[in-house]
Amino acid sequence: MTTPNLTDAGPRGASTPVGDVVLRVRGLQKYFPIQSSFLRRTIGQVKAVENIDLDVHAGETVGLVGESGCGKSTTGRTMLRLLDPTGGSIEIDGRDVTHLSMRQMVPVRRSAQMIFQDPYSSLNPRHTIGKIISSPWEVQGVNPEGGVKKSVQELMARVGLNPEHYNRFPAEFSGGQRQRIGIARALALRPKLIVCDEPVSALDVSIQAQVLNLLEDLQNEFNLAYVFIAHDLSVVRHIADRIAVMYLGRVMEITDSDSLYRSPRHPYTKALLSAIPLPHPSMRGQRERIVLTGDLPSPSNPPSGCVFRTRCWKAQDRCATEIPPLSEVSPGTSVACHFPEPAKEPVSFTPPQA
Amino acid sequence: MTAQSTGQVAGAGTTKRAFLELDELKVSFQTEDGIVRAVDGVSFALERGRTMAIVGESGSGKSVTSQAIMGLHSRRAAKISGHAWVDGVDIVTAPEADIRALRGTQMAMIFQDPLSSLHPFYTVGKQLVEAVQAHGEVPKAEARRRAVTMLDRVGIPNAARRVDDYPHSFSGGMRQRAMIAMALINNPALLIADEPTTALDVTVQAQILELIRELQVEYNMAIVLITHDLGVVAESADDVTVMYGGRVVERGGVDEIFSRPSMPYTWGLMSSVPDMEADRGKRLEPIPGQPPSLINLPKGCVFRPRCAYAQHVPDGRCDTERPDLTPVDEGHDARCFLTLDQKRTLAVKAPGTEEVA
Ligand SMILES: Nc1ncnc2c1ncn2[C@@H]1O[C@H](COP(=O)(O)OP(=O)(O)OP(=O)(O)O)[C@@H](O)[C@H]1O
Ligand SMILES: Nc1ncnc2c1ncn2[C@@H]1O[C@H](COP(=O)(O)OP(=O)(O)OP(=O)(O)O)[C@@H](O)[C@H]1O
Ligand code: SF4
Ligand SMILES: [Mg+2]
Ligand SMILES: [Mg+2]
Numbered sequence: 257m258t259t260p261n262l263t264d265a266g267p268r269g270a271s272t273p274v275g276d277v278v279l280r281v282r283g284l285q286k287y288f289p290i291q292s293s294f295l296r297r298t299i300g301q302v303k304a305v306e307n308i309d310l311d312v313h314a315g316e317t318v319g320l321v322g323e324s325g326c327g328k329s330t331t332g333r334t335m336l337r338l339l340d341p342t343g344g345s346i347e348i349d350g351r352d353v354t355h356l357s358m359r360q361m362v363p364v365r366r367s368a369q370m371i372f373q374d375p376y377s378s379l380n381p382r383h384t385i386g387k388i389i390s391s392p393w394e395v396q397g398v399n400p401e402g403g404v405k406k407s408v409q410e411l412m413a414r415v416g417l418n419p420e421h422y423n424r425f426p427a428e429f430s431g432g433q434r435q436r437i438g439i440a441r442a443l444a445l446r447p448k449l450i451v452c453d454e455p456v457s458a459l460d461v462s463i464q465a466q467v468l469n470l471l472e473d474l475q476n477e478f479n480l481a482y483v484f485i486a487h488d489l490s491v492v493r494h495i496a497d498r499i500a501v502m503y504l505g506r507v508m509e510i511t512d513s514d515s516l517y518r519s520p521r522h523p524y525t526k527a528l529l530s531a532i533p534l535p536h537p538s539m540r541g542q543r544e545r546i547v548l549t550g551d552l553p554s555p556s557n558p559p560s561g562c563v564f565r566t567r568c569w570k571a572q573d574r575c576a577t578e579i580p581p582l583s584e585v586s587p588g589t590s591v592a593c594h595f596p597e598p599a600k601e602p603v604s605f606t607p608p609q610a
Numbered sequence: 611m612t613a614q615s616t617g618q619v620a621g622a623g624t625t626k627r628a629f630l631e632l633d634e635l636k637v638s639f640q641t642e643d644g645i646v647r648a649v650d651g652v653s654f655a656l657e658r659g660r661t662m663a664i665v666g667e668s669g670s671g672k673s674v675t676s677q678a679i680m681g682l683h684s685r686r687a688a689k690i691s692g693h694a695w696v697d698g699v700d701i702v703t704a705p706e707a708d709i710r711a712l713r714g715t716q717m718a719m720i721f722q723d724p725l726s727s728l729h730p731f732y733t734v735g736k737q738l739v740e741a742v743q744a745h746g747e748v749p750k751a752e753a754r755r756r757a758v759t760m761l762d763r764v765g766i767p768n769a770a771r772r773v774d775d776y777p778h779s780f781s782g783g784m785r786q787r788a789m790i791a792m793a794l795i796n797n798p799a800l801l802i803a804d805e806p807t808t809a810l811d812v813t814v815q816a817q818i819l820e821l822i823r824e825l826q827v828e829y830n831m832a833i834v835l836i837t838h839d840l841g842v843v844a845e846s847a848d849d850v851t852v853m854y855g856g857r858v859v860e861r862g863g864v865d866e867i868f869s870r871p872s873m874p875y876t877w878g879l880m881s882s883v884p885d886m887e888a889d890r891g892k893r894l895e896p897i898p899g900q901p902p903s904l905i906n907l908p909k910g911c912v913f914r915p916r917c918a919y920a921q922h923v924p925d926g927r928c929d930t931e932r933p934d935l936t937p938v939d940e941g942h943d944a945r946c947f948l949t950l951d952q953k954r955t956l957a958v959k960a961p962g963t964e965e966v967a
Contacts, residue, residue: 323811324782430900431668460667461838465882465896472893487811490841494884494894513890531816533841535886537864540845547820548813550767551781 275314276350278367278448278481279335283344284308286327286334290556302556304330306505307344309582314448315475317482319496319513321489321528323552327505328485332451335483336368337361349448366396369442371435373454378438379426385412385437386422392444400444411440415470432463436470443474451483456491468495489532493517498588501525504555504563507582511589519600521591524564562594570595627695628655629832630679630800634692635702637674637683644905648674650856651692656849658799661826661833663843663864665879666853669901672836675853676802678702679834680719681709696800715745718793722805724785727792728777734761734788735773741795760791764821783814787821794825801826802834807842819846840883844868852876855902855912858935862942870957872938873946874919877958895958911947919956923947 286305289298304327312318320328333339335346337353345354349367356364369392372378379388389408393400400407409419415436426434435455442450452471456464472495474480486492492499493513500510501522509522520526527546534543548567553559559566565575574594582592586599637649649671656662664672677683679694681701694701696717701709721727729737738757742748748756754773761769764787766780777785786806793801803822807815823846826833835846843850843864850867852860854875860867871877878897885892899916902908908915910929920928927947935943938953948956 323813432900460901461840461882462667462878462897465894466898468884469894469896489812490884490886493886494890517886528813531812532886533816533819533839533845535841535844535883537844537847537868545816545820547817551783 275316275479275481277311277347278314278349279310279312279483280347281308281310281335281344284310284331284334284341284346285343286330286339287342300556303505303558304555305334305342306558308507310335310500310507310510312449312481312483314481315479316498317475317484317496319492319499320483320485320502321487321492321499322502322508323528324487325552325555326502327555328502329453330505331502332370332453332483332485336370336451337364338370362396365392366445367447368449368451369445369447370451370453371438371442371455373457379434381426384423384425385417385429388426388437389440389444392441396445398445407444408440411443414474415440415443416466430463432459432467435459435463435467439467439470439474443478446478447480449481449483451485453485454487455484457486457488464491471495489529501528504553504558506563506592508564508593509589509591510582514602515589518602519597521585521589521596521599522564522593523568523570523595523597526597527567562592564593627698629658629697630656630834631695632675632679632693633695635675635678635694636689636691637671637678638689639687640689641905646904647856647907648904649678650907652851652853652856652858653692654849654851654858654861656832656834658832659826659830660848661835661846662849662851663835663837663847664851664853665836665838665840665843667838667879667901669904670853671856671904672853673804676719676804676834676836679800680713680717680802681706711745714741714798715796716798717800717802718796718798719802719804720786720789720793720806722808724782724789725777727789728785730777733774733776734780738773738792738795741792745796756795757791760795761788763825764788764791764794765817766791783810783817786810786814786818790818790821790825794829797829798831799829800832800834802836804836805838806835808837808839815842822846840879852879855907856904857912858943858945859913860944861935862938866939866942870938870942870954872942872944872953872957873913873948874917875913876944877956878916881958911945913946919948919952922952922956 284305285307288302288304290300290302291297292299308331320331322328334341341354345352348364353361353364386405386408389411390404393404409422412419417433417436456467459467475482484492484496496513498510498512499516500507503524509525516525517529520529527548530543530546550567553566561576561578562580565571580592580594582590584590585596633653635649635652639646639648652675654662666672678690679701683690690702692702696712699708699712735754735757738760739750739753742753742756758769758773761773766772766784766787780788807818810818837843847864850862850864851858860873860876871880881895882897884894897916902912910931911933914920914928933945933947935945938944938950944953
């Protein structure tokens, strides 16, 4: 494999102890067939996920960012076997689950859960909150200690819901509260890993902050690992220890959050970061913006060589012929580019003077 | 320019009105559960060439306000009072026909979801041509030429060819551009942009905001920009109106609002967003609780149930009395009982403020 050290790079740099690997993915691929409308013959493939390697450790948050359609959700769902992988392997909590049947997957789901962006559509409107949060126990045939109702109410209290609302229906809750219901349900089985797909994207900033704080508290309490998918880069920087930047189904760069923002090494990462609005009006015009021209190429017909080359200002002949492997450029940082940006050292810990 | 209206016009010779001026605008809806006071007395003024951002959480009345400016509320369903003058025409009282004439020529709107203003069954070009022809006798060939020029102007590659495509064959960013082309094809003086980039990636968002800024200069447009993204406000707005529970709780120039936010709700907004410059370990400080019900507004200050500063105000005034919008500085007002001094010393500033102070 061309990705030596993602595996060993610990969360939050070398000083933090590295937890056990709870998710290990190698060479993950997911293609969707494109079928002709007449003969239902497969006439092509949407290459939604291409050759992804990733390790996620206990207690760690790995962020997944990239433009719409780059394959973040598909990666998250395939890693949890909600979709069948086209290629590669998946290990959850030390067990190879790549080829397990859906029935064999049931016990695995105790350790790995998912929460979704849309708190509205992911909750059955005809079920009470109590029934929704306890549904994982039912599926697993688990009898929680102290009884279902008491355990659900404990979970509700833990995520900041009023336990007296046990018998209410989703429609009676606000967006932020519904997201808490989704989180309580994901927690019911005390998983080791939760894949969070845009968990705060539909929420107002103040409610978003409440939910982010809750996720952080739960992580500390239960040593949870998160794969955190979001398009809001400031949210991801805040919550993630490491970040993988995706483009057209591939990981372009993976490194710890601070390095990524301080010193993006992949040209695409650099462009992505330069597009974030600056937070204060007096900073207007202080940053050079790299405007990417053109649209995302089609994932059914990706460019040869480096998939980013059609929009990259550094592209050379070599980029069209040779796929740049994701390789380590400095400890804990891997980049898939023939011409990565030079590293910027951390300046100092005092804020820059105006 | 054409709209010399039959509606309530500011009598000639009286005080000069701003190009867009809202005066105690109120919009309420009768529902099964009671009367929803969605907009409860909003006032602001905006001149051509300038951008007013409206921020506030979901349900605070931003979209209802903008729809009232566009005259989009059905007068049967919504009860509207106060004034909304656009170039001297009061949209609240003007005849439907006058408002229709204004829409599409003097004022236009773009939305978060471009598919809501692009029809899936017609080519983009046909829709643009119709928009041109709806407001004047323009020969088809001329209208089509303008459609292509406009698509080119908003950055659609191969505009002359893509003009005959259907909306679904455009990417998200291109649809947003096509919708902007549609809104601007008749050269409006006022553009209302309701969350125009919320559904887009940062890269596309940056392109679209840049495009809107360029077109603003070119056409000298007044822009009302509704967004919940404070970064977008910091980059694009001249003035800011902060709404909470259907009313304006703070307003002022963009630098003022970010450097000296002056009431607790605005502080809450600013401390809720992760700060890209700060230490990652810093905990977010969200506003506790939920937005208020617009049917049963809390007594006293509408923000009181979520406010952590009310104990600084003597005599429990926050619980019993509604604060007015009062001046903090020239052109900067806030709706809060805290003293000027407290507003300064207790303030939580926007991310990035320290670095540039
Ligand atoms: N069930 C499916 N069948 C066919 N193509 C699919 C399917 N699901 C996803 N795709 C395609 O796979 C690619 C990746 O989609 P995915 O939803 O994973 O992207 P994403 O990064 O999550 O985007 P977003 O930020 O918009 O959620 C897209 O081109 C998408 O159209
Ligand atoms: N036609 C209507 N009938 C009844 N209530 C309505 C109607 N339209 C809007 N409302 C209510 O008015 C309030 C303000 O809504 P508005 O759409 O202006 O909020 P907003 O600030 O734009 O929020 P968001 O950020 O979610 O778009 C909400 O409580 C909404 O439910
Ligand atoms: S008036 Fe009182 S309750 Fe309202 S924002 Fe000011 S301090 Fe808070
Ligand atoms: Mg997705
Ligand atoms: Mg709205």
